[in-house]
Every structure is written in C-alpha cells, then in structure tokens.
Amino acid sequence: MNRPPPSGLHTPGFAHYALAWSPFHSNRLALASAANYGLVGNGRLHLISLGPGPGGLPGLSLEKFYDTQDGLYDAAWSEIHENQLVTASGDGSIRLWDIMLNDLPIRAWQEHTREVFSVDWSNLQKDLFVSSSWDGTVKLWSPERPHSITTLQAHQSCVYQALFSPHQPDVIATCSTDGTLKLFDLRAPAYAPSAAGNSFTHPLSAAALTVPASGTEVLSLDWNKYRPLVLASAGVDKAARVWDCRMVKLGGGADVGPAVGGQCEASLVGHEYAVRKVQWSPHRPDVLATASYDMTCRV
Known part of the structure; x- marks a missing residue:
C-alpha cells in the first residue's frame, strides 16, 4: 500500500x-x-x-x-513570551x-545601516537577543528598550551570523566575509558602560578570540550544544570545519587580551558549491548537518 x-x-x-x-x-x-x-x-x-x-x-x-x-532574512522566537x-x-x-x-x-x-542578516535570542539570559548586519556590526538588544544595549564593531565587512553561546550567557560568536570566526566576551573590562558615550556612537571592537577559519567568506556557524567552546563553520570554500577554542581563557581578566587561534578538529568536504548553513544536532554532540548551494543537505 x-x-x-x-x-x-x-x-x-x-x-x-x-x-x-x-x-x-x-x-x-x-x-x-x-x-x-x-x-x-x-x-x-x-x-x-x-x-x-x-x-x-x-x-x-x-x-x-x-x-x-x-x-526578511531571519527570525527568532522570544524565550520569555x-x-x-x-x-x-x-x-x-x-x-x-x-x-x-x-x-x-x-x-x-x-540602528543598522545595512541589511540585518541574523537574529538570535539567548536561551540563558532570556531577556536579550543579538543581531548581525552587513554594516559590520553586531548589536545586543532587550525587547523592553528603545535602543540597543551594546554595539560591537565585530568585523570590517558583512557579518553573516551572530549566536549566543549555549553554555556561557556573555559569550557571542560571529562569522563574516573576512573569513574569520570571532568570539566576544561581554564580561571583559572593555565592555563596561562608560560615560564617554553610548554604544551606538562608540562601538566596541575587542574580540576575545579571532579564528582564521577560511580564505573566503564564512557564511554560517553554530555552537556545539554539549562541548563548550566547540563550534562549526561553513562557507564559500565548500567545506564545513569544527573548531576547538577551549585553550583560550574567556572571562575578561586583566591578563587576557585579544587572541588568534582555535584548533581545527575536522574539515568536512564533499559539497560542490558554497555551504550556506551548518548546524549541530540538539541531541548528539557528534552529529552535524550542512546545506549547500549544490542543492544537497548532508549529515
């Protein structure tokens, strides 16, 4: 039948x-x-x-x-309403x-001056969400406020995605046309409120870690839900990669400055065109899905 x-x-x-x-x-x-x-x-x-x-x-x-x-390029549900x-x-x-x-x-x-390409609602600090834009900035928002809370001058070019860490509420990861992943730790002293100006007119730019993930545009990233500070990236080079960033101390101490690094655990090839989306399984730490302009989805 x-x-x-x-x-x-x-x-x-x-x-x-x-x-x-x-x-x-x-x-x-x-x-x-x-x-x-x-x-x-x-x-x-x-x-x-x-x-x-x-x-x-x-x-x-x-x-x-x-x-x-x-x-409309993205949508994110509220975690409180x-x-x-x-x-x-x-x-x-x-x-x-x-x-x-x-x-x-x-x-x-x-507030963004170009296309907003991603929004992500924090599932830890549930009254906040983050946006990323082609104007190179990432902004932190509360649904109750008329203006953004913090502006990060995350990259010098288009920021395709910004995601809260599922493990640490003050850590945000971004990816960009410049071929890098960046991790921002909002607990760092650089992000403390200042009387010199608000975040809209004085964006902050100090990343806790910069990962040179690709020689071309990085279109997508995702946090592993079970392994803190492990991320996946994918982009124009047709590959997905897994990055272990655990050797970098996040926390904003006086001895912690901007770092460049991240160990590539795996490089997953097979797509024939750019990989548009990468996402970890919410149920297993070792399963990853990708979707590509070659019209295939792979696991």
Missing part, C-alpha cells in the same frame, strides 16, 4: 530564508521570506502550524502572515511581533 507523502506548504512569490521552531509549542513554526529571492521587493513572516495531514501524516498549514516593506518573535529585515530594521495581534509589530528598531 502506497501512503501519500507528508503535505507541504507553498508560499507563491516568496522564497524562504529562515525557519524557527517555537520554544514553547512543538507544533508552531515561524518562516522568514522575501520576494524575488531577497534581491528586491517585500518580505513576509509566515506563522505555520504542524498537524495531521492527508493520510494521517504530519502536515503544515498557514495560520497567518505579516507583510513587510523589505525582505510564547507569542512574540523578532525578525531581521533587508532595510536594516528589526521588528518585534506579537502573533496575537493581526497587523503591525509592537516595536521596531532602526
């Missing part, structure tokens, strides 16, 4: 950039999309539910959607949405 395949969801006119599971509801997802593959045009945030489809197999259905004036999430937009804006409301966002920020 042939069973029908699980039912999918089509969004005509919109290409997908990011998919995020709700941390509160196992059957709810958010989908960030853009018209014309994100090159020009509007964006759309889709709210999707997972439920029984044809033949009793899981299926996807569209609950509602929100249109935006520019493409089950109905709220943030989106990253091509016009440099970040918006906070409440899915119980039907039209406008409940808050919007416009």
